[in-house]
Amino acid sequence: MENKLTIYNTLKRKKELFKPLNPPNVGLYVCGPTVYGEPHLGHARPGITYDVLFRYLKYLGYKVRYVRNITDVGHLESDADTGDDKIAKKARLEELEPMEIVQFYTNSYHDKMRDLNTVSPSIEPHASGHIIEQQAMVKKIIDNGYAYAKNGSIYFDVEKYNQKFKYGKLSGRVVEDLQSNTRELDGQSEKKNPFDFALWKKAEPEHIMRWPSDWGDGFPGWHLECSVMSTKYLGEKFDIHGGGMDLLFPHHECEIAQSTAAIGEESVQYWMHNNMVTIDGQKMGKSLGNFITLDELFSGKHKLLEQAYSPMTIRFFILQAHYRSTLDFSNKALQAAEKGLNRLFSALNVLDKLKTSEKSSFDIQALKQKCFDAVNDDLNTPILFAHLFDGVKFINSVAADNESITEADLDDLKKLYNDFVFEIAGLKNESGNAAASDNKLDEVMDILLNMRIEAKKNKDFATSDKIRDLLNQSGITIKDTKEGSEWEMK
Ligand SMILES: [Zn+2]
Numbered sequence: 001m002e003n004k005l006t007i008y009n010t011l012k013r014k015k016e017l018f019k020p021l022n023p024p025n026v027g028l029y030v031c032g033p034t035v036y037g038e039p040h041l042g043h044a045r046p047g048i049t050y051d052v053l054f055r056y057l058k059y060l061g062y063k064v065r066y067v068r069n070i071t072d073v074g075h076l077e078s079d080a081d082t083g084d085d086k087i088a089k090k091a092r093l094e095e096l097e098p099m100e101i102v103q104f105y106t107n108s109y110h111d112k113m114r115d116l117n118t119v120s121p122s123i124e125p126h127a128s129g130h131i132i133e134q135q136a137m138v139k140k141i142i143d144n145g146y147a148y149a150k151n152g153s154i155y156f157d158v159e160k161y162n163q164k165f166k167y168g169k170l171s172g173r174v175v176e177d178l179q180s181n182t183r184e185l186d187g188q189s190e191k192k193n194p195f196d197f198a199l200w201k202k203a204e205p206e207h208i209m210r211w212p213s214d215w216g217d218g219f220p221g222w223h224l225e226c227s228v229m230s231t232k233y234l235g236e237k238f239d240i241h242g243g244g245m246d247l248l249f250p251h252h253e254c255e256i257a258q259s260t261a262a263i264g265e266e267s268v269q270y271w272m273h274n275n276m277v278t279i280d281g282q283k284m285g286k287s288l289g290n291f292i293t294l295d296e297l298f299s300g301k302h303k304l305l306e307q308a309y310s311p312m313t314i315r316f317f318i319l320q321a322h323y324r325s326t327l328d329f330s331n332k333a334l335q336a337a338e339k340g341l342n343r344l345f346s347a348l349n350v351l352d353k354l355k356t357s358e359k360s361s362f363d364i365q366a367l368k369q370k371c372f373d374a375v376n377d378d379l380n381t382p383i384l385f386a387h388l389f390d391g392v393k394f395i396n397s398v399a400a401d402n403e404s405i406t407e408a409d410l411d412d413l414k415k416l417y418n419d420f421v422f423e424i425a426g427l428k429n430e431s432g433n434a435a436a437s438d439n440k441l442d443e444v445m446d447i448l449l450n451m452r453i454e455a456k457k458n459k460d461f462a463t464s465d466k467i468r469d470l471l472n473q474s475g476i477t478i479k480d481t482k483e484g485s486e487w488e489m490k
Contacts, residue, residue: 003017003018003060004017005017007240010273011169020239025062025065026057026063028050028067028234028239029233029234030068030242031046034071034086035105036075036089038105038108039108039112040294041294044116044318045275045276045277046274047113051117055423056424064122065123069225069226070106070126071225072102072127073219074221074224080194088208112295116314117315117426127225134220134228135213138154141261144264145160146160150191152216152218153198153201154199155192155196155199156198156199156254158193158196159196162175170256171253173253178195199221200215201221202217207219223254223255227255227262231267238267238269239269242272243272244276256268275327276326277329278327278329279292280330294311298311298314309334313341315425317334317337321382322379322382344388350396351417354398356405360405360406361404362403364409367390371387375420388417455467471487475490
């Protein structure tokens with residue numbers, strides 16, 4: 001199939017046609033979680049965004065190697081290379097080995113990603129399993145003259161690097177501005193400049209996560225692992241690097257600097273960034289009390305939640321926004337997503353049982369083209385679903401005998417929904433749970449509403465009023481709108 005996929009490249013600040021370096025191979029690297037806490041909404045969004053990309057690239061026929069790391073060492077509490085290691089701190093609080101924390105939350109992350117129906121990456125490397133490679137890259141950067149040692153730590157020399165390569169390409173930050181905007185913080189005086197960052201940190205005696213090195217016992221800086229593991233598994237130059245927008249600076253900027261300083265040229269062709277999740281318009285944060293884990297969402301056990309939301313409701317909800325837009329979670333929005341998803345799956349049930357005719361009253365090929373155009377346009381899943389819902393209207397109309405479809409078109413339509421809903425968007429039917437019985441209800445309601453439309457068309461108002469009144473008695477109100485009928489439970 002001809003590839004027309006365009007990707008918004010953060011580095012170029014525009015959409016570009018995706019051209020892999022070595023087709024049919026594609027290398028995709030995505031920054032994974034720091035495993036020191038329960039996975040939350042902020043993990044679901046990149047998990048699902050890059051899963052759709054992975055699925056679509058494979059659908060297009062590419063052989064994709066998808067690498068997503070597990071950060072299990074070196075991620076300090078502050079971006080300024082100060083504070084505790086997040087994992088070591090959690091281990092101390094819970095009186096566990098750091099690797100027990102890592103294992104526990106890695107398992108939890110995997111469970112939730114599976115619930116969300118994401119495909120496992122091809123390789124999931126751990127930072128702690130690549131200490132030797134990280135030391136080797138530090139040595140390379142020192143040898144190339146872009147790092148310096150101070151009291152057992154090694155820092156990246158941003159100013160020196162900036163003289164030859166431009167630092168700040170990705171984020172648009174300029175070293176001169178950084179210079180005037182950052183002030184010297186306590187305990188950082190060993191850096192030449194406050195925006196220099198640690199490649200290797202000396203381990204203080206109380207620091208438990210430590211490894212021997214040429215520079216004494218220490219641990220790697222957080223940014224280093226991604227430069228090392230991406231190039232180790234995907235080659236010095238590879239296609240796509242993804243991650244959350246919150247990682248753009250300093251994490252990804254530092255990754256570019258490290259790889260360029262070590263290799264002599266940039267590694268990544270396309271940088272992709274998914275936007276953030278807000279809750280009722282507010283940034284999500286532990287201190288704000290609006291921090292919702294995926295476990296809490298799936299079980300409904302959180303004071304802000306009016307009900308439980310199934311993993312597919314969450315997945316569908318996330319895909320109803322473009323990945324570069326902010327996404328605001330609220331009960332209302334999630335309930336609307338749940339309803340929409342049920343409507344989609346009821347139509348798929350109807351689709352399986354449609355009767356065919358001599359003629360089609362709908363252009364299936366045009367719908368298919370629109371769906372491909374949407375996904376090719378920088379993974380525009382909200383537009384994709386808008387088109388799929390146009391198809392839903394048609395499916396329901398065929399079921400009500402208001403429109404018709406030929407056998408060949410029906411086969412095409414079934415394949416279209418199978419490809420876009422299941423294979424590419426990665427949704428699945430959650431039978432056996434509450435959503436499934438809601439699906440059934442939607443299906444029954446569609447049948448009743450279609451019977452009512454039929455009766456009205458035949459001027460059999462006695463029957464159409466009877467359907468409305470009986471539904472009303474059982475607590476279901478029907479509203480007639482220009483587009484058709486809607487129903488609501490009282
Ligand atoms: Zn990373």
